[in-house]
Amino acid sequence: MTDIEDKLKRLPDKPGVYLMLSEEEKIIYVGKASSLRSRVRSYFRDGNASVKVSALVRHIKDIDYIVTDTEVEALILECNLIKKHRPKYNVFLKDDKTYPYIKITLDEAYPRIVTTRRVKKDGAKYYGPYTSAGSLHETIRLLRRLFPIRTCKSFEKQQRACLNYHIKRCLAPCAGNVSAADYKDMINEIMNFLEGKQERLIKNLQEKMLKAAENLQYEKAGELRDQIKAVEKVLEKQKIVNAAEEDQDVIAFARGSNEVCVQVFFIRNGKVVGREHFFLDGTDSLSRSEVMTIFVKQYYSRVADIPRKILLQEPIEDKDVIEQWLKEKASIRVVVQVPQMGEKLKLLEMVGRNALLLLEEAQLSRQKKKLADGEAILQLKEYLKLTTLPIRIECYDISNIQGTSTVGSMVVFEKGKPLTDEYRRFKINTVEGANDYASLQEMLYRRFKRGAGAAALPDLVLIDGGKGQLSAARDVMKLLGFASIPAFGIAKKEELLFTENEQEPIRLPENSEALYLLQRIRDEAHRFAITYHRQLRSKDSFRSLLDEIPGIGPKRKKALLNRFGSLENIRMASLQELEQVEGMNKKSAMQVYDYLCR
Known part of the structure; x- marks a missing residue:
């Protein structure tokens, strides 16, 4: 504790953020203070500290700090560091994921409505966050039904409007069918809607409807009338909680x-x-x-x-x-x-x-799932005539398209729950073309060759496939000395289970917890394999397209990938943004822009 005691003596009496570090120099707690000296010292002299604080203090091997000019700056820095490092002893929002927002792209001449998970200072207007992606998409669908806003990503002048204009889902600014001022009015109406100012929106629409009727524009007046009715319907669902109309x-x-x-x-x-x-x-x-x-x-x-x-x-x-x-x-x-x-x-x-x-609903749901998982394991032991409970289940799947980029996946469920840290994916190296049997054998050989060295052995092995795939897998398991582990093939269409020693497949009872668990495991293996396969194909596609551009070598390809992350983002980049990438110049940026972006 000598180093820590020395640091405690030298702490400044200023606002800032303090970082508690473990023996491995990992940040385990981040806090802010109006006085770093008094706040940090309090951890080591408080005799009535909680169990959590006592555990934290025991694991502190070093202390670092950042001095700020104000407490507000310290607060902002604390939030950013917690979000970045996710320290063990800090409390944060469960799953701490980035939630989606509705974004109105006010930085564009003719703005769009898009979804995003990143809020930037780019002149756009953001609404959210939404913890439910479903409610966000429902809101966007309603907005696009009420307001004919453009949806195209890139805006270019066109000779003719697209289909959205003809079905009255867009005003076709690309074809010059609406002025920038009129389009901006519609954007203001959308913002009024999202900000709960529907009465103001209805009033504006009513004025436009009357004006259209006076000018004998009856079709337009009818459209505005329908729009008013739709907004009023939304308004009926909203509960008025105060007459002061406060936010x-x-x-x-x-x-x-x-x-x-x-x-x-x-x-x-x-x-x-x-x-x-x-x-x-x-x-x-x-x-x-x-x-x-x-x-x-x-x-x-x-x-x-x-x-x-x-x-x-x-x-x-x-x-x-x-x-x-x-x-x-x-x-x-x-x-x-x-x-x-x-x-x-x-x-x-x-x-x-x-x-x-x-x-209460979340707790009840978890309890039901826990009971269901336990029941599923008991049922599997009975239905499959296993000698032990299948606590650990491993499932294997193969994915390829026309024999290219063949990959395999291994997912692990323990006590009915996914053990994602022990998922494994395999890039098949020794098999040419579409050969699921040989690919399965390579994957199973690589997994069981390690034995229990890297992970526990399974109580049950599932193979996504029928008798042929199961037979190929069993050959490898026998070769490596793991024939005693029960293995079954699970067919996709009829959910039949094939076993090595039985001619007839096993059909689990419909609506049984055992069947639901096997379906979850099989679907998860399939999802995991497909995801990996798409990643490989995406990388191959990215490389092949960039390889075709003159003057773009390995260093520039790497710089472009680091800067933009994906081929789609490069396509969306402006010429100026491409020029700013490390190693790029005007000529090379123009070559990429001409090839991908136009």
């Missing part, structure tokens, strides 16, 4: 065993326009205030749409700092409140009840 986020949570379900209601113009829920893991040792603080920091670090008012079920730490951060992020004054009475408290209680229902 608010309302946040409450429910606690379970070492997890929390947080519910967020989005209120725009006094109406509930949407809601999302999130889960936090590892929260048992945290107070309710700490849970709310962690969520607010992580949630608003990724959110683009921040309202003027945020109602919270619990008070948060560093309230003034967080309000200042939100103000700088949203460019408006943001007020964080914890209502104690009245309508706002009732609203929070309603959100809390919804969080509790979602938490």
